[in-house]
Amino acid sequence: MNLLKIILKNMRQRALATTLTTISVALAVALTVAILHIKHGMENRFEQSAIGYEMVVGAKGSPLQLVLNTVFNLDISPGNIPWSLVEKLREDRRVKAAVPFSVGDNYHGFRIIGTTDQFGEAFGYKLAEGRWFNFSEAALRDAFIEANEHAHERIAEERGETPPKPAEHHHEASEAVIGATVAEQTGLRVGQTFIAAHGLEPSPNAEQHTDNPWTIVGILAPTHTAVDRGLYINLDSFYHIEGHEVRDKSKAEAKKEEPKDNDPDPGQVSSVAVKLRSPILALTLYREINDSDNAMAAFPAVEIRKLFSIVGNIDHILLAQAILIGIVAGVAIAVSIYNSMSERRREIAILRALGARRGTIFAVVVLEAVSICAIGAVAGVIGGHIIVFLANAALQRVSGFTVSAFEFQTVELIVVAGCIILGALAGLGPAARAYRTEVAKNLAPTS
């Protein structure tokens, strides 16, 4: 009988203890692998190296919220900023490009973002197929005016007055360009149409804006950033959506007279992404915007670094927990083999009598613990990937990112190696006892 056979028979003889200790090792490894994978996925998502712009400008509030909302399509918008600010930024000599965003609706959980056709060109996002929609400032102004009229109408209705008959407006067909992930997961293609649901998260009861379908005219090439998960619509069509009127009632009321074409502040947007001519110029512009009382500027790179300095510690705790579970599993193996030693004393004595050396007996016990750990580790790696696979749906819902469950990392090899070392250590105690077993004393039947 060779060593391996003896080990296998030993393990099979105490199948229950072996299975249970293997499972505990597997659980520890699965947890470690899953944590490492999710952490890796999160870092990739947030540390996307090319954001494309240095600064975002939005309503006063939390800079992190503004960055999450604008750059990563997460959280909610901190509020709106006037359109005049967008124009001011565009005219600023320090600014290379200022692209406005308006958010408030989703399509199957993917955000619908109202923006201009400058978006792709300014930040370097390329189309995989189709073309960009045609944005015109005049159409946007019309959309703002129309939204204002809707606001007047509502106010009149609430007061019980007969609303003034709204002027007929001719809309250009609403067009959209969608991100690569959206196209892949929803199956939308160029030429197809979609309708928006109200809100930023999917909900079965959400109001559907059925009267405003968009036609897809282009699909973006994969960028491996949050851009892949957005549907980009012409900014003016965003204001055609029912309910997207000027929210400031007093303002809508004050403008009861005919809205003028040259009104400096016809509408609002959620935020503006600003690409500067040079990062040096960001310093003064940042201060100027933050000193003003209607807007705030934030640097995505700085906010993400801050976020990670907080979140980074949480996954250390999780990882420490997983390592502890591993150690507990190792102790369980040691205890379980140790407990079986009294039963095995005779067996060991017989093996010794048949010519097995002390070293061989020692090796058999250590190797048994090592094989339990090795089997557990392999099962754990597979289990970890299954956890990641199952967690993806929840991850996507909560944070909008997914982790590839079929991607292996080198760190998993380290986890497996660590497990085997742990097994060897766990086997040392019982093996020492087996080593010391006296042949003559234990050869006789014990009971």
Added chain:
Amino acid sequence: MKIVKRVLIVIALLGVAVAAGSLGDWAMGRKPPPPRAIPAGAALVEGTDSSLGKIKTLDLSFDLLKKWTYIEGKSQIPPFIRAFDGQNVQMAGYMMPLQDVKSIKSFVLVPSLFGCCYGQPPAVNHVILVKMGEGKTAKYFGDTILVRGRFHSGEEKDDGYVVSLYRIDAEEIVAQ
């Protein structure tokens, strides 16, 4: 033998408790691993382990840069700064990378960390645009750094607008 077993279990449990305690401390930040993840003098250029000392350099400081007032289109860079042009310089400051979260390809070297909202933000002639060499990237470091590389001065323009006055093509960056 039973006693041995019990002693072993107790030792094992104690070991686990100690490990858990120290891991907990470490994770809660009570005992941060080393006080600084990056020791002084460590190279911040990714993929290198060389620290300073390879090239002969001149010392350049923000105090010197601040010794004149720049007005776009009117001022000439004074000779005491021109003298550094094309030379290898060494300069201390803080890095402010705005484009990359990690694997930093370029950053602004500023005299102090940028807080909100008192004091004046540094002007174009008070900061340096640091560019990493081809294919090189730097790690982020939140404390003072030392940058070594070739210094260039002059108005760099984009569409007719001045976007930088001083630039360093960084060869070495170390934590200070």
